[in-house]
Amino acid sequence: MNLFEQGFAWLFDVAHWMGPTSIPVRIGEHFEYTGISLFFAALIAVPLGFFIGHTGKGRGAAIAISNVSRALPTLGLLAALILLLGIGLLPAVIVLVILGIPPLLAGVYAGIESVDRQTVDAARAMGMTELQILFKVEIPLGAALIFGGIRAATLQIIATAVVAAYFSLGGLGRLLVDGLAQNDYPQLVAGAILVIAIALIVDGILALIQKLVVPRVSAGTRSTKRTARGGAIPPVAQSRTLIKEGQ
Amino acid sequence: MEWVWTNFGLIWGLTLSQVWLSALPIVIGFVVSIPLGYLASRSRVARSVLLSVGGILYTIPSLALFLIIPVIIGTSLLDPINVIIALTIYAIAIMVRSSADAFASVPEPVQDSATAVGFSNAQRFFAVDFPLAGPVLLAGIRVVSVSTVSLVSIGSVIGVSSLGFLFTDGFQRDFFTEIWVGLIGTLIVAAVFDLVLVLIARALMPWNRRSSPALARMIMRKRSVVMPR
Numbered sequence: 001m002n003l004f005e006q007g008f009a010w011l012f013d014v015a016h017w018m019g020p021t022s023i024p025v026r027i028g029e030h031f032e033y034t035g036i037s038l039f040f041a042a043l044i045a046v047p048l049g050f051f052i053g054h055t056g057k058g059r060g061a062a063i064a065i066s067n068v069s070r071a072l073p074t075l076g077l078l079a080a081l082i083l084l085l086g087i088g089l090l091p092a093v094i095v096l097v098i099l100g101i102p103p104l105l106a107g108v109y110a111g112i113e114s115v116d117r118q119t120v121d122a123a124r125a126m127g128m129t130e131l132q133i134l135f136k137v138e139i140p141l142g143a144a145l146i147f148g149g150i151r152a153a154t155l156q157i158i159a160t161a162v163v164a165a166y167f168s169l170g171g172l173g174r175l176l177v178d179g180l181a182q183n184d185y186p187q188l189v190a191g192a193i194l195v196i197a198i199a200l201i202v203d204g205i206l207a208l209i210q211k212l213v214v215p216r217v218s219a220g221t222r223s224t225k226r227t228a229r230g231g232a233i234p235p236v237a238q239s240r241t242l243i244k245e246g247q
Numbered sequence: 248m249e250w251v252w253t254n255f256g257l258i259w260g261l262t263l264s265q266v267w268l269s270a271l272p273i274v275i276g277f278v279v280s281i282p283l284g285y286l287a288s289r290s291r292v293a294r295s296v297l298l299s300v301g302g303i304l305y306t307i308p309s310l311a312l313f314l315i316i317p318v319i320i321g322t323s324l325l326d327p328i329n330v331i332i333a334l335t336i337y338a339i340a341i342m343v344r345s346s347a348d349a350f351a352s353v354p355e356p357v358q359d360s361a362t363a364v365g366f367s368n369a370q371r372f373f374a375v376d377f378p379l380a381g382p383v384l385l386a387g388i389r390v391v392s393v394s395t396v397s398l399v400s401i402g403s404v405i406g407v408s409s410l411g412f413l414f415t416d417g418f419q420r421d422f423f424t425e426i427w428v429g430l431i432g433t434l435i436v437a438a439v440f441d442l443v444l445v446l447i448a449r450a451l452m453p454w455n456r457r458s459s460p461a462l463a464r465m466i467m468r469k470r471s472v473v474m475p476r
Contacts, residue, residue, distance in 0.1 A: 166404050173310065177404070200306055
């Protein structure tokens, strides 16, 4: 039997679907970390991104943050912060929040900033307040990029949570790390398959939600970049480069 | 600080393997992405296929990819080649998009006039398209370089040593200095790579030194949002 089959056999073994360290528990833990971290990352990054995008203040700082975070190895950041804060859920979540902020921030402020200034001026001339401009003009028009940032941050957090298992966190990474430590290759392969499947499924679901929620922006606004040959590149496609800034 | 001097041999060795493990994927990724990106800039179908496959591959968390590659291609589980292949896949996934944008940024009239004065397709590619796509290609490969250097360290979780070893080892020994050295070392390697890329580009694109073509400059400005300058 090759490793692939062994991995799937491990995956479909009923014994691995029951008990305190079973597959559903690991999946649940993984979603728990991801959900909590994403929530707090959004709580910080979204208003900040709105502010930076709308006022243009602190733009340099936002770019610097997202560039440095791309260069910083997440493994090192995890090691340093968990050593500093101690092992447990809280330190791990803090690290995941820190790592989720840059892609989210970049997506949100780039989305707001991508809206044509003439459109914004027109809204202002019509007597909209700054808040109305933000919520009725800039956010809907920049929604694709903003959503791209959310997707990037979600995947970044999911991927980092896998690595965090090395520092005694639970979640799906445990299958990989324990499999490695115990030379249990079927478990390891099963873990890798699960992690890949979940990342793809989550991204697919987010893509679907994006399709349903994000309003279509007409080709005239600046957020749709045109290639030299006249083909439009969807803004989301551009923002995909945000993902995985050096996890 | 004393630890750094007594362990300088170790740190230097790890730095060298870090350089190796990241340089190969960056170079291979660049070379492979050029024809793919060119193809994507010519045909809409190729573009959407290549970019969606790239997007899907890019979604896979690195640790899982490091471990699934040996299962697929039959190498040993802890072979460094797995890390190199995985990082090459990521590099291509990012770079194909950049190079497709880069070739699409070459103004059509310029291409047409090259054809009109008798350039063959191959000549036009090497003498016109490739050089004019240069600035955008540079922006893309710089992103690839930075992210590859920082991803290499994850390999140390599966025993492929690089500066990332200092993170896992420092954590197990509860030794902060070692982790700091690893972090700073990684940043230095990334900065040196970036500098090397910029210098190579400056040597190859002397016309860019004073002023870049307006279109490339516009695209670069647009990208500064998501990419480091």
